[in-house]
Amino acid sequence: MDRRERAHLAYLHSMPEVGQQSLRLIKDKMGAFEPVFKASSRALYSLGLPNRTVLSILEHRHGNISAYFDELERKEIKICTIEEADYPAMLAEIFDPPYLFYYDGNIDLASRFCLAMVGSRAASYYGKKQAHTLAGQLADQGVVVVSGMARGIDTQAHRGALDAAGDTIAVLGSGLDIIYPAENNELYHTLRKKGLVISDFAPGTPPLAGNFPARNRIISGLSYGVLVVEARRKSGALITVDFALEQGREVFSIPGQLDSKNSEGTNQLLKDGAIFVTEYRDILQEYPQYFTAVKPSFAEQPSLFELDNNEVDVLKCMSHEPIHLDELVAKSTVSMGILSELLMRMELKGIIRCLPGNYYVKV
Template structure:
């Protein structure tokens, strides 16, 4: 770790030193190395309380050494707002993070954000996954928050086509949240990066998530909302996007479904309608459109369910439990009184028969209900 990074880490590990204080220190002293060497009175001249200087960790502090070890072991990078590698578009927002912790590598590509409901419908998950895949296949990096539902589907869509994706976390980059996204987390690192403005070791605290939404929109040229209730946190991302001058997009949905309320209100307020990836490309990257293709409906009518054939009693029980609402593997095992190993074998058999479909995050629905 470079000395400048170590000095930044010493400052950022102080509980009282946040984004605003780091900006003050850098503006006054010109670099963080000079700031940690400065006296208490010099800090006061910079407009910073003397007690914060008094609690600054020493270079040999056990907590600092432990953090260095964690960062080295997990290959975590640290960059500040003043580094050349800091994302250029993120620098332009009103309140950019002073420091970023990164696992993986930030792709040097244009970014587009896709966010939405944690309790998305199967159709919404498929829409997010397909749109993300089509954009990623065009060389566009997909940004989201790795939450359950639409966020996970968007990341998975990029991974499916070997595209780039960035997950912005509301916790430290050493925390996988939710835990069910462990496999996806490592896939994202392989195809891009997980990033956070919080030091490693920071848990998923509720108050961190609204602030991370400004980073999701800040990294991207545009933001797509796929399913969101009227009070959804995804709409906070849309608000940030509006303040940051980003383009806002929304997908339509069933008019009486609660998850359609957010996107429909955005469309009424002037968001751009999306039924196909070409709508996004036309608005932001028209040069990538070689020919305008007919737009198909985002959610065509689902085919009628096919009756299962030759299922034993355990498989039939699992099949009958599956439906339109995604169920997690653990929940299915509990409700059907099956061991995880037995359930995995049954689900694999049902998938091969077309009677079940796996969704991002270890969720399953009945196969005949997937229609996009």
């Protein structure tokens, strides 16, 4: 597809009511997109497009196509259509794949072995830690981690892969030029530079709630499997699971605390037959044709320190959720003076982590 035709395609998709199915129908019936801009209303209606789509095309097709496409290029927003070699084979095989998507970054990542990691936006410390650790370990084995750049689990999945010098893909529920959430501005730009960012929504599309199920379908569509790290019973992450099952993908889940609302969804998935995951090997062993020899992960560090009795006592008082120093004093059998020294020593050993506000958590 030459630049002129690509510009007409992009401008057409920017019009209200012109979605992926309309693009596919136009291409199938007319063979190209530029003729749409000169076709009569009778010809457009004869394509079988919805009335609202035809009316939108007739209203909006007289804009400055060249200027619009120049702006996309200035923003380094690229287009990949299903007819091109770079279009990911896994995505192409799902029901009704998007005719096009927009991207920036290394498009080759989408054709490698991808695994989706999803979960709660309001994630617990436990969930965030598991997401970051597992993403790093999987990325270290050559897995491309796919997620949605949302708060919580998604963010930690991307960061875990990047921190392991691995590869990761973000699929957005907005236009490629819209950063959501805004707090992930730095992550977004890092992903465009070191990974891949994808959206099947036209540039400028805001992150409307109705966009995210469609985004989730792309996340699972790119991936060989979906790992749910932490999710409430009615979490949006479970929509990704539904798509994964429809697409014939494996579903994995991490067990969570029995009394945690954030783990109700993941624990139910395990009851329903999701593959139980307590370490990254549990995932890789499901794909022996791709991972015949699993190397030791960068995150698997042998324990270099033995714990003394006081450290064991303190550790028993802690969990993967933050606990305040005052509560540790009340729960443990050591004095404040000794406890402060123990906590410092345990942090140096990498056993625990000190958080702002005198909170501590197991690592």
